[in-house]
Amino acid sequence: MITENREQTIFDHVGSKIITDREIDIVTRLEEPLIVVLGNVLSHEECEELIRLSTDKMKRSKIGMTREENELRTSSSMFIEESENEIVARVEKRISTIMNIPIEHGEGLQILQYTPGQQYKAHYDFFSSSSKMVNNNRISTLVMYLNDVEQGGETFFPKLNLSVTPKKGMAVYFEYFYNDQALNDLTLHGGAPVITGEKWVATQWMRKQRIR
Numbered sequence: 001m002i003t004e005n006r007e008q009t010i011f012d013h014v015g016s017k018i019i020t021d022r023e024i025d026i027v028t029r030l031e032e033p034l035i036v037v038l039g040n041v042l043s044h045e046e047c048e049e050l051i052r053l054s055t056d057k058m059k060r061s062k063i064g065m066t067r068e069e070n071e072l073r074t075s076s077s078m079f080i081e082e083s084e085n086e087i088v089a090r091v092e093k094r095i096s097t098i099m100n101i102p103i104e105h106g107e108g109l110q111i112l113q114y115t116p117g118q119q120y121k122a123h124y125d126f127f128s129s130s131s132k133m134v135n136n137n138r139i140s141t142l143v144m145y146l147n148d149v150e151q152g153g154e155t156f157f158p159k160l161n162l163s164v165t166p167k168k169g170m171a172v173y174f175e176y177f178y179n180d181q182a183l184n185d186l187t188l189h190g191g192a193p194v195i196t197g198e199k200w201v202a203t204q205w206m207r208k209q210r211i212r
């Protein structure tokens, strides 16, 4: 493997497994920019619990659920901030090990629900240099799939001709903290329209510095 001249990454795992309270599988990796497909990240029970928590919260406060009015993302979204929930705390700890960043750098888990026709058009997760957020920008993302989608809903990276099929309990990780901005720009990605069924994901974004 050619490793010279490669930039330092945040994700530091080698081999085919990441040992946390669960044994996570490294299924596929693209090196630059680093994009890793991971298996066995969440148990089916944990996936179902995250969907339940989000559905519950949605019911409790109708304003908590933001149905996006803009064209970029047509899914519904919700932040889960219940770190006091045993499952959320356990999952956050695991995510922190996978992403190799303390959980205090993480925005709360965001749950997205897509119904047929809904999508998330190609975008960057990092904030543009004109944003106030750029001082403590995002550096990495973990998108976890909470269910199987009958048809559609792939996470796609148009500049890399890469797409990842949602599979319950699996996840895709990518980072964009390279000195070479051209590498960061290659992480353009989106959620393809769901054709049949529903799609639920939980996204963890990490910031450069702690935010909680």
Ligand SMILES: O=C(O)CCC(=O)C(=O)O
Pocket (backbone or CB within 6 Å): 112, 120, 125, 141, 143, 153, 154, 155, 156, 189, 190, 191, 192, 201, 203
């Ligand atoms: O739904 C997906 O596959 C992608 C989600 C995403 O890009 C995000 O949450 O930032």
Ligand SMILES: [Fe+2]
Pocket (backbone or CB within 6 Å): 123, 124, 125, 189
């Ligand atoms: Fe994204």
